[in-house]
Amino acid sequence: MQKCRSPKDNLLVPSTKFRVCPIHITIDILGKKWTLLVLRDIAILNNNRFNQIRRSLPGLTPRVLTLRLKELEEAGLIRAIVIRESPRVVEWALTEKGNDIMPILMSILAFGAKWYADEIFEDHRPRTLEEIYPSYHEAKDRISS
């Protein structure tokens, strides 16, 4: 993606030209299988231990979880807090950069809560992010105003 221009003029054109697409570059980091779900565990569910994440994500094998954690650490999104050596115990935490994936997780959550309410909520009623996490939105308002 060299340019974000469209032949028709009714579309989004960025004010500055991209050398590479920001979406593409981000998806290279976050787009692999399990990556966003691992981040969900650490960022939202507070599952920050190896086997906690495994239990919360059936199908995710230790091999792949190790790969994903290494990649995320390498990318600077998470860091390992060593609680104890031998037998090693680590706790995974978001970095400042990792914290900035929260809006991504929240927009994904909002999409699900709107379009898959039938599976998600007992009463099958779609919900907005504001309804689900009032506190999260108050925090955002405090920051942006």
Added chain:
Amino acid sequence: MQKCRSPKDNLLVPSTKFRVCPIHITIDILGKKWTLLVLRDIAILNNNRFNQIRRSLPGLTPRVLTLRLKELEEAGLIRAIVIRESPRVVEWALTEKGNDIMPILMSILAFGAKWYADEIFEDHRPRTLEEIYPSYHEAKDRISS
């Protein structure tokens, strides 16, 4: 993910219990390789023809593109507008549901524009979404207020 509660109380707890995780269910749809980039092409770049998308995404083969387009159509995110039969020409467009992935794409873009400015912008300066797409934000303000 049965519960979105954490042992510590400093974390996000949804106001309503989830039967399944909204993030998980959404990622089941959007999380496969190339899917979000195909949506980026249709939603933002206005590349809505088969070979347009192919040209814009080197490495994506016709086989996988066909698969992804079928999956997205099946999921109700895109629909085919038949321009001409025999030889068949179709244009892919977002449905109403598909339009709701825009916030996801935009949050991904915002993350990239903040943390990968070095590769993205000639001047290496991070940018906010508001700076990149002023018109998109004006539209959002009009809607929410």
Added chain:
DNA sequence: CCGCATCCAAAATGATACTG
């Protein structure tokens, strides 16, 4: 040229067992 389909190779992921 456009929208695929087919065949095979390579890469990513899964299952299971095992170790410090």
Added chain:
DNA sequence: CAGTATCATTTTGGATGCGG
């Protein structure tokens, strides 16, 4: 507990062809 090692399976990529 937090991973490795090994091997099987699934998913994706590359090349090519084909009817319209």
